[in-house]
Amino acid sequence: MSESAALAEFALRMGDSALILGHRLSEWTGHAPVLEEELASANVALDLLGQAQLWLSLAGELEGRGRSADDLAYLREPSAYRNLLLAEQLNGDFGHTLVRQFLFDAWNHLLLDALCAHPHARVAEIAEKASKEVRYHLERSSDWVVRLGDGTDESHRRVGAALEILWPYTGELFVLSASCPAATIVIDARWRELVDMVLQRATLDMPNDEWAQSGGIDGRHTEHLGKLLAEMQSLQRAYPGASW
Amino acid sequence: MAGETCEHIDGLTVSPAGGFELSQIWAWLDQVLDPEVPALSVVDLGVIRQVEWRCGRLLVQVTPTYSGCPATRAIEQALVAHLQTKGVVDVCIERVLAPAWSSDWITARGRERLLEYGIVPPVHAGPGRFPWSRAKPAIGCPQCAAPSPELVSEFGSTACKAQYRCRACKEPFEYFKCI
Numbered sequence: 001m002s003e004s005a006a007l008a009e010f011a012l013r014m015g016d017s018a019l020i021l022g023h024r025l026s027e028w029t030g031h032a033p034v035l036e037e038e039l040a041s042a043n044v045a046l047d048l049l050g051q052a053q054l055w056l057s058l059a060g061e062l063e064g065r066g067r068s069a070d071d072l073a074y075l076r077e078p079s080a081y082r083n084l085l086l087a088e089q090l091n092g093d094f095g096h097t098l099v100r101q102f103l104f105d106a107w108n109h110l111l112l113d114a115l116c117a118h119p120h121a122r123v124a125e126i127a128e129k130a131s132k133e134v135r136y137h138l139e140r141s142s143d144w145v146v147r148l149g150d151g152t153d154e155s156h157r158r159v160g161a162a163l164e165i166l167w168p169y170t171g172e173l174f175v176l177s178a179s180c181p182a183a184t185i186v187i188d189a190r191w192r193e194l195v196d197m198v199l200q201r202a203t204l205d206m207p208n209d210e211w212a213q214s215g216g217i218d219g220r221h222t223e224h225l226g227k228l229l230a231e232m233q234s235l236q237r238a239y240p241g242a243s244w
Numbered sequence: 245m246a247g248e249t250c251e252h253i254d255g256l257t258v259s260p261a262g263g264f265e266l267s268q269i270w271a272w273l274d275q276v277l278d279p280e281v282p283a284l285s286v287v288d289l290g291v292i293r294q295v296e297w298r299c300g301r302l303l304v305q306v307t308p309t310y311s312g313c314p315a316t317r318a319i320e321q322a323l324v325a326h327l328q329t330k331g332v333v334d335v336c337i338e339r340v341l342a343p344a345w346s347s348d349w350i351t352a353r354g355r356e357r358l359l360e361y362g363i364v365p366p367v368h369a370g371p372g373r374f375p376w377s378r379a380k381p382a383i384g385c386p387q388c389a390a391p392s393p394e395l396v397s398e399f400g401s402t403a404c405k406a407q408y409r410c411r412a413c414k415e416p417f418e419y420f421k422c423i
Contacts, residue, residue, distance in 0.1 A: 036407060040399035047403055050312025054341070125342040129311050132344055132423040133403070140398045 006181040007120060008062035009082070012072070013176050013217045015055030016083035019073055020225070021104060022048030023232050024091060033094050040140060044101070047133040054126045074236035078219075078226045084176060085216035086169040088225045095148045095155060096162035102141035103166060106194050107173040109138045110187040119182050142198045149202025156203065163199075164207055171212025179217070264332060269295050269302065272330050276323045280315045280402050281420075283361035286323060290349025293340055301334045302327065307345045310403045310423075347404075347422050362386050363405065364419040385410035386417050393417070 001009070025045035032038035056069035086104055091097045112134055115127035148155040177185045192206075199206050215221070235242060273295070274287040286292055286306075293305040304323065308316040320337045327335050347366040350358070355365035367381040384391050390412035398421070400407045405418040 036397040036399075039401065039407075040397050043399040043403040046312035046314070047310060048312070050308075050310060054311055121342075125344075129341055129344040133310055136398050136421065136423075 003181050004062050008059050010180050011055045011059035011062065013082040015052045015059055016081050017087045018048040018055060019052035020083040020228065021087035022052060023228060027091055044137050051130045058122050058126065074233050078221055078229055080219060081221065081225060082217050082219060084172050085213050085222055086166065088222060088228060089166065089169065090224055092162060093158060095159040098141055098144040099159050099162040100166055102145045103170055105134060105138040105141045107191055109134050110190055111177045111185065114185050114187060145198055146202045149204040160204055163204060167207040168211055168213045172214050172216060175214060176217050266295055272327060273323060276326050278315060279318050283357045284354050286319055288351045288354030288357065291319065291345060301336050302332055303336050303338060305338045305340045307340050309345050313403065347420060358420060359386055362417060364417065366420045366422040368422060383419055385413060385415065387415045388413040
């Protein structure tokens with residue numbers, strides 16, 4: 001694979017992960033437990049959609065087949081999607097959503113920080129822009145993990161269970177960050193350190209790394225992605241080329 | 245001709261005019277308000293990065309505040325439309341990403357207007373790494389000026405604002421975040 005093709009693939013994986021997680025978060029709109037968190041979920045989703053647009057535009061340009069970010073988002077089948085499995089997991093309850101967000105945000109924050117020094121100017125530009133936003137995402141999600149983990153017995157039990165369920169999906173994060181061409185990105189240890197620091201404050205134990213799920217960034221997805229895309233793409237499928 | 249690589253938004257291409265001083269152009273741009281925070285003009289907000297004449301065409305570089313901000317496109321359309329009413333018919337908008345927009349670029353006048361509007365302008369908090377070492381910004385209530393309000397959420401009615409509540413007068417208010 002040429003370096004340009006490898007970079008297109010990396011941009012696609014980043015864009016798809018942001019898009020799918022953003023869409024998942026938007027499912028909370030109208031259902032969040034309190035108004036403030038309704039707004040926060042929607043705003044984080046909006047940031048992620050903006051970042052997805054930047055990454056997917058770059059992927060389309062590097063690919064050189066004339067596909068726009070919208071074409072990539074609305075006109076691909078599930079097997080052509082390259083997002084992390086973590087991003088497509090169901091929302092579950094509010095605590096489950098926040099644990100998923102925290103695991104992703106901690107990784108995204110460290111990765112974007114590293115990508116600010118990437119030799120490809122567009123990659124560095126997107127990373128610099130996105131990293132400013134993701135800092136606030138991480139601040140919110142880590143605050144909530146602490147608040148719920150170190151909260152009532154019930155909230156502690158729920159976020160602890162979410163952590164166990166979601167942990168096997170975190171191994172893929174580092175397969176994706178290590179796949180970045182023209183840079184050596186090793187953030188595993190720093191991610192563990194950051195996550196451990198937050199979990200300790202949340203009185204939660206870091207799960208054991210017994211087994212890791214993989215395949216999302218190569219197009220092998222859980223059953224949840226097809227259903228998400230069926231909803232997200234329904235308008236473009238029913239009315240091809242429709243625009244606002 | 246560099247200008248020819250620019251794309252015109254929504255077919256608003258018309259014949260070249262030119263001839264206006266850039267200071268006049270900036271004054272007109274300053275009349276275009278941010279649709280989401282209408283206390284600020286787009287110049288106050290610091291999203292206009294550069295304005296120049298190129299081959300009889302006006303090139304305006306605009307940068308988004310947040311990457312998903314829905315106001316970005318509305319701002320671009322509004323400033324093209326406004327300049328056209330002033331006779332600047334051939335305007336080319338170029339969206340630039342780097343350097344990434346910073347809340348430091350909000351002008352001093354913009355900060356005053358924000359406060360008058362009831363939104364606390366961005367304040368630099370102390371440096372610090374994640375997640376707890378960073379100090380919270382030292383801000384006061386825009387209604388009663390009492391210090392140490394309580395943070396309700398890092399996100400408000402838009403991504404660029406956080407929600408606070410005054411502990412003294414109990415009024416909720418928004419704070420324009422530092423990025």
